[in-house]
Amino acid sequence: MKKDARFYWTFFKSTFMISALTFGGGYVIIALMKAKFVDELGWLDEKQTLDLVAIAQSTPGIMAVNTSIMLGYELAGFFGAIIGMLATVIPPLVIIGIVARFYELIAENEYVRLVLKGMQCGATAILVNVAIDLAVKQFKAKLILPLIIIVATFIANLFFDVNIMLLVLIDGVVGLILMRGKIYG
Amino acid sequence: MTYLLLFWEFAKISVVCVGGGYASMPLIQAIVVNKYHWLSLSEFIDIFTISQMTPGPIGINAATFAGTKAAGTLGGIVATLGFVTPSIFICIALVKIVTKYGDLGAIHGILNGLRPAVVALIASACVSFILLAVWDIEKFPSDPVGTMNYLGLIILIGALIAARKKIGAVPILLGSGIAGIILGFVF
Numbered sequence: 001m002k003k004d005a006r007f008y009w010t011f012f013k014s015t016f017m018i019s020a021l022t023f024g025g026g027y028v029i030i031a032l033m034k035a036k037f038v039d040e041l042g043w044l045d046e047k048q049t050l051d052l053v054a055i056a057q058s059t060p061g062i063m064a065v066n067t068s069i070m071l072g073y074e075l076a077g078f079f080g081a082i083i084g085m086l087a088t089v090i091p092p093l094v095i096i097g098i099v100a101r102f103y104e105l106i107a108e109n110e111y112v113r114l115v116l117k118g119m120q121c122g123a124t125a126i127l128v129n130v131a132i133d134l135a136v137k138q139f140k141a142k143l144i145l146p147l148i149i150i151v152a153t154f155i156a157n158l159f160f161d162v163n164i165m166l167l168v169l170i171d172g173v174v175g176l177i178l179m180r181g182k183i184y185g
Numbered sequence: 186m187t188y189l190l191l192f193w194e195f196a197k198i199s200v201v202c203v204g205g206g207y208a209s210m211p212l213i214q215a216i217v218v219n220k221y222h223w224l225s226l227s228e229f230i231d232i233f234t235i236s237q238m239t240p241g242p243i244g245i246n247a248a249t250f251a252g253t254k255a256a257g258t259l260g261g262i263v264a265t266l267g268f269v270t271p272s273i274f275i276c277i278a279l280v281k282i283v284t285k286y287g288d289l290g291a292i293h294g295i296l297n298g299l300r301p302a303v304v305a306l307i308a309s310a311c312v313s314f315i316l317l318a319v320w321d322i323e324k325f326p327s328d329p330v331g332t333m334n335y336l337g338l339i340i341l342i343g344a345l346i347a348a349r350k351k352i353g354a355v356p357i358l359l360g361s362g363i364a365g366i367i368l369g370f371v372f
Contacts, residue, residue, distance in 0.1 A: 021358040022240050027310040029242070032354045040353055047300070054299035055279050057306075061199045061272035062209075062244040069276040081277055085269055092241025093265050096249040097258060099239055111366060118365020121337050122358045124314040125344030131311045134304045146301035153305035158312055168302055175298015180290040184297035 003076055008083060010041075011075060015068055015087035020095075021119065028123045029064040029088075031130040033071060043075060046137070058168050064088060145179055187256045192267035194221070195248050199268045200275075213247050223255035244268065315341070336368045 018032045030053055037043045052074065056066035065088050072084025099106060106112055138146055149171050156162040175184075194216050198209065210232075217223045232250050236243040245265055252264025286292050313323055318337045320326045326333075344361050348354075 017355050020240055021355060026242065027307050028314070031307060035348075035354045039351070050300045050303050051283070051296050052280070053303050054296060055283060056276070057303065058299075059272070059275055059279060060201060061269070061275065062242045064242045065245070065269050066272055066276050069273055070280050073277050073280050078277065081273055085273055088241075089245055089265055089269055092239065092245045093249050093262065095239050095241065096235065096246050097253055097261055099235055100250050100253055110369070114365040114369035115362040116365070117337065118340050118361040118363065118368075119358050120314075121318045121340035121365075122344040122361025124311070124318040125341050125361075126348050126354055126357060127307070127314055128311050128341075128345055129348035131304070131308045135308060138301060138304055146297075149298060149301040150305045150308070153302050154309050157306060157309040164306065167306070168299065171298045171302035172295045173298070175296065176291060176294045178294075179297040180294035184294075 008076070008079075011072065011080065012083050012087045014041075015072075015084055016091060019064070019068075019088045020091035022123055023116065023120050026063045028127050030067055031127040032123070033067065034130050035126055037071060037075075044071065046134075048074065050134075054168075057164070058172075143183065145174075146184065149174065188260065188263045190221075191252050191255060191260055191264040192270075195252075195264045195267035196271050199244075200271050209244050210247065213244075213251070217247075217251040217255075221255070223251050228254065336365070336372050339368060340364050 014036050015033070018029060018036060022029050022032055034046070034049050038046050038049055049071070052070040053067055056063050056070055059066050065085060068084035068088040069081045070084075072080035072082070074080075076083070135150070138150060153167050153171060156167060157164065198212050198216060201212065214226075214229055218226055218229050229251075232243070232247050235250065236246045239246060245268065248264045248268040249261040253261035256263070283292060283296070316323055316325065318341050319334055320329070320332055321334055321337070322332075340361050343364065344357050347357050347360070
């Protein structure tokens with residue numbers, strides 16, 4: 001992968017489009033980035049991306065912005081980080097700037113509502129698809145500890161509303177104590 | 186002066202807010218509504234409604250909205266940049282540390298524990314989003330068949346088939362939006 005103007009343009013364009021078309025924030029944007037940069041373009045591998053998301057998740061600030069900064073840095077250093085940040089921020093910045101002035105008008109429009117509903121479902125499908133791929137891979141590895149973490153974290157978050165930061169902290173400590181072995185890498 | 190203040194206040198918020206968009210909203214409210222009166226409480230609540238129907242993270246939406254109301258378009262830009270500037274330095278420092286010391290057993294172990302955690306959190310987000318797409322609510326429906334949104338279900342299944350067939354994310358999102366209008370006439 002050459003770091004020429006075309007590379008930067010593709011990176012900016014992809015991140016910009018994902019940010020501009022994604023409703024629902026955090027995990028949806030990350031799922032879309034994984035679909036684009038890992039599956040479609042092959043610029044990053046899956047483990048690298050999950051590691052970056054794990055760090056972004058535990059870093060102050062906005063997760064989607066943090067993730068695109070880290071992906072950009074990993075791909076192309078400081079300049080890449082800036083491009084990733086701008087490409088994520090500019091679409092909502094422009095759209096909110098406009099919508100803030102006319103939002104009652106826009107909110108009541110039936111066509112706008114239908115397009116938004118459709119796109120919400122499309123984003124959900126992409127998120128589900130990414131989740132299936134990731135889960136299948138983890139289950140195929142047949143390692144008991146990661147599976148316990150997945151199931152326990154999933155149940156705690158979905159059914160008991162346990163704070164995400166607390167879950168990340170617990171899973172990090174479990175990893176620190178029990179999962180230093182090479183088989184978990 | 187207002188510009189500097191906007192940048193500085195949102196930079197401070199971004200450094201202390203951990204745990205995702207909605208978690209940062211009380212902090213933003215404390216500064217924007219209670220301390221500086223850049224927004225009224227009802228304008229602040231509008232941010233939630235606007236964020237539902239616009240793309241992008243709710244934190245960015247809040248910063249842009251509050252900045253625009255406080256000091257016009259430039260205010261919105263300055264507040265948003267303030268909100269993300271600290272992240273650049275924090276994120277790059279963290280990536281550097283992890284890349285440099287990633288082979289050390291400790292960091293390796295933590296990341297090995299966090300990777301399955303991320304998979305679980307994405308799966309958990311999936312369930313909430315499916316509920317929202319097919320039943321228009323965020324809790325489990327009491328009458329799953331009667332309250333089902335068939336338009337949502339059809340687009341979700343169609344888009345999922347497209348995603349399994351490795352069609353790109355952007356075409357799927359655009360196609361789903363168009364399908365929303367077309368199916369809107371049917372249902």
